Amino acid sequence: MINRIMADQMRAQAQWFPVLSVTGPRQSGKSTLVKSVFDAYAYANLEDPQLRREALEDPVGFIRTRPSKLIIDEAQYAPELFSVIQVVSDERGEAGQYILSGSQNFLLTKRIGQSLAGRVGLLKLLSVSYEECRDYNPACSPESFMFSGGYPRLLSTGMPASMFFSSYLDTYVERDVAEYLDVRNLAAFRRFVRLCALSAGNLVNYSSLARDADIDARTAKAWLSMLDASYITFTLQPYYRNAGKRLTKSPKIYYHDTGLLCYLLGISSAEQLVSSEYFGAICENFIVSETQKRHLNRGVRPELYFYRDDRKVEVDLLDFTDAHEKKAR
Template sequence: VQESLAGRVCLLHMSPLSQAEACGYPSELFTVELERLLTRSKAVTPASIQEVFERIWRGGMPAIVSGVKKEQAAVYSSYISTYIDRDVKEIADRVDSFKFLNFVTVVAALTSQMVNYKTIADAVEISVPTVKNWLNILERLGIIFYLHPYSNNLLKRMVTKPKLYFYDSGLVAYLTKWTDSETLMNGAMSGAILENFVVSEIVKSYQNAGLEPFIYYYRDKDNKEIDIVLERNGTLYPLKVKKTMMPDKRWTNVFGVLDKTSLKRGTGGILCLSDKFTAFDRDNLIIPVWEI
């Protein structure tokens, strides 16, 4: 017990099942490399928009994915109850169960958005310090994670707030009361929950490989935004997430803001609901969500 385990321990983050795991495909590290994406597009079965949103709505809980449990709502209801009664109270004794459930629901409704502590505090009728404490609990228990804005001394007028995401899109769908995948697909949260799904899948691909993802977002005060900025080997890879089958190349124009950084800008892409992997040109790819 007293002996140091430094250098002899590997810590793995056990997230809900990824899309690849749920579909029985090999888990691969997500990269924006033309040849690797082309190879993977041939190894993965394309999915329709309806099938993608079914995956989003169903989530990554092993009991649901495996078919052991048929009722999505029953699984997540039991999960939330156990989570509040046991795990949360082990970390913080003085937690009002009803308010905490309301808090988690409000946070789920704000997924893929910049964190606004005051908005959450007002909605749940708790203090801002309590919001920060409870968000910390969700993060420690592996329920949520953040994307921080990409910062560089050469970039000006940057926002500073992180964006919040859930590891499991099915939990978001349950908490925000979408009763099936079709209503979710056509609902007001469809774009936000699609972005949550994409970001979490990319993060899981790194975690499943035992690697730390260096993943950020970009937004400045002129409303120029890049949903995902992947940093790898001294190169920045810009990505946008769009709920469309036919992306517009003009959406890639914003990627040029990264040319002001000290790092090289690599291949960019639009992650969308296209039925096939293709490209605008060699530097800007069209990547189907089902391929991640």
């Protein structure tokens, strides 16, 4: 089993909050980790249609007939549970009552903010970091990790990366995007995801993305927000002394997992990656995403920016979380 750094932070926050929320991309290891850390808890997975139906039809009964220490996996499927959890956790007044896990941040976080504000610890578990991979497999090189990425199933089974990511992308598009985000033009969305990969490490240009994907700029903005909310991509804001300007200047786009990025760019091996025209951009993405994981795995919100001035002076990564500065060339 791959040891996850976040385990200690989960145990700590379960001592402080009545509810703990663990979100992250599909197959990042959330279920495995929460069941390992909280092995004495009862477990309910709302991917199970019968359990989901029970939770939706009788949320009060679902919560009150179950043990006081409960993991609810894919909790976003039954948001009606959250107000009940609020009432019950307040009645009991104990820490560590409920562990909520979910892969759809856009649904789960909104409901948590509405019902459980101030009562919930928030953690984000991304795919395995290079630090964690080296602990699991000391022979893992940066190049091989950048190519394969950090999804636990890939690292532990030796499955071909192309097979894993083809299935992963199909599941994401056909379930999350089509079913829960109500995107109708799935072919255009797939094209958009690949266009975003070509833009990794660059400033977001909504007009260009929209034109190349044959959609309008408003749709491009909405779709990129979807990719961010479902932990496929994230953006880095530019740094200015005047904080207000950060909201008006273009951010840079990155992928949380470089293995998925390599797949979208058509890179089929670590050797091809090293000689690829995209190697520099993928290295930059690797450094930025690994820095983000280092902080999130320890329960710290990253304060990451990039710097670029009108004289073209550029620093790819400014890390104000713990006062480090890094530059990827």
